[in-house]
Amino acid sequence: MATMITSECINCGACEPECPNNAISQGEEIYVIDPLLCTECVGFHDYEACAAVCPVDCCVTDPNNVESEEALITRARAIHQDVAFSESFESRFRKGGETAAPSSAPKKSEPRPAPSAAAAPASPGGAAPAAPEIAGPLNGDESEAILTPLPGIETWEIPVRCFKCNESYLVAVSRFMIGNVLFCPHCHKSMVVKDNLNFRIRTLLKELYDGWERDAAQIRARRERELRDFSERRAKELRDFETRQRQALEKIKAQLRETSESYDAPGRPAKRGSPFGWG
Ligand code: SF4
Ligand code: SF4
Structure with missing residues (x-):
């Protein structure tokens, strides 16, 4: 699923510089994500960087836009042709998996314990x-x-x-x-x-x-x-x-x-x- 920003966005701008694909921009009313650039951070992180920093948790997965890991890494490779992604590229799909790289997701705030x-x-x-x-x-x-x-x-x-x-x-x-x-x-x-x-x-x-x-x-x-x-x-x-x-x-x-x-x-x-x- 591509990531999307809901109407709860408070336009703080924290997510924009975090995106490795420059997929986030200021829209007419709130920040928006270009689904053609979003890779759910596959290739770079095993978490969605925008969601990790959003203070109001309004970067959510879009249930109407389901995409496979393969499609997302293919997109990442197309966007970043100068980057050599290894076979064990970081991916939220393999979070906790044997080949997954260790998670380095920033702790924005602790979830409700x-x-x-x-x-x-x-x-x-x-x-x-x-x-x-x-x-x-x-x-x-x-x-x-x-x-x-x-x-x-x-x-x-x-x-x-x-x-x-x-x-x-x-x-x-x-x-x-x-x-x-x-x-x-x-x-x-x-x-x-x-x-x-x-x-x-x-x-x-x-x-x-x-x-x-x-x-x-x-x-x-x-x-x-x-x-x-x-x-x-x-x-x-x-x-x-x-x-x-x-x-x-x-x-x-x-x-x-x-x-x-x-x-x-x-x-x-x-x-x-x-x-x-x-x-
Ligand atoms: S999930 Fe990752 S690639 Fe997609 S918009 Fe958020 S930061 Fe960018
Ligand atoms: S971090 Fe969240 S609230 Fe701030 S601009 Fe991005 S989507 Fe909107």
Whole structure:
């Protein structure tokens, strides 16, 4: 897919100098990408350079313009005839593949962090909440990771600090029912779940889930709207272009007819004047 810029563009210009093919320019309203020059950075990077620097994430793949890696590297070779692309040229298609060059994509900003035991900040000396594993991106595109649904709330594990030995251990969220007894695996000291601990934990998780779903719904709606707007704009541009082409054809036909009809060819009989006139 070629890359396109959606109407969310704020005209910051950050993407333009990043393009290895000079495919980006300032359009009438926003920056635009020439699809005949865009190679999705194949040959140069294993990521789209414009998307990597765009502060509002409006450089997105165009689902209406799907192109193969072969077509894109062929285009890159045609544009950069002075560059010798090796067989293991960089390509977003082979990101993470055996022959792919190591990714050097700049970190514009960290994506929304998925909760995970490794990523969650550990409390001083204690265990971090063990979040359930999150499924990979829906379509392999990192920009879609935000649309990944969270796994069930019951799959979370909560860190507990033993007040006797001061060690931490993880307990399934479902065990936090008032009156449940938890045992420290290190010193076997018991602890009873009291008060509204269960309520507080579930409230925190519910807020996370509600916000996650709300954000995902908003971004889905926004992306659909952008794609629809883009398709409509492109269809209109195509219609206008066809109209101009038809008008140009009609015009040239009329000009050719006029030229041939008015041509004063040698031997052509002169126009006769009126028998009642003076000419
Ligand atoms: S994806 Fe790469 S080649 Fe295409 S416009 Fe963006 S920077 Fe240029
Ligand atoms: S970086 Fe993004 S917002 Fe800035 S001009 Fe390029 S497409 Fe528009």
